[in-house]
Amino acid sequence: MKQLTVTIKDNKYQFFLELIKSMDFVSIVDQNDWYNELSDNEKKMIQQGIEDLENGKIHSHEEVMDLAKKRISELKKSK
Numbered sequence: 001m002k003q004l005t006v007t008i009k010d011n012k013y014q015f016f017l018e019l020i021k022s023m024d025f026v027s028i029v030d031q032n033d034w035y036n037e038l039s040d041n042e043k044k045m046i047q048q049g050i051e052d053l054e055n056g057k058i059h060s061h062e063e064v065m066d067l068a069k070k071r072i073s074e075l076k077k078s079k
Contacts, residue, residue: 020026035043052058059067
């Protein structure tokens with residue numbers, strides 16, 4: 001089996017990619033790492049989440065749901 005690598009750097013060539021995708025003998029492998037497409041702020045927020053997890057600064061689903069129910073109840077009472 002032969003392999004052809006195509007790098008599309010410009011969206012105006014997207015039609016070419018769609019055309020070759022429609023061919024039944026073609027297999028498309030996306031090698032882009034989505035992380036590289038994130039903004040610096042998004043990467044920073046992911047890193048902060050990892051640090052929070054490592055430092056035990058987390059809440060279980062149950063804790064969050066209990067807190068949400070409590071706050072909703074308080075808001076209903078204040079009306």
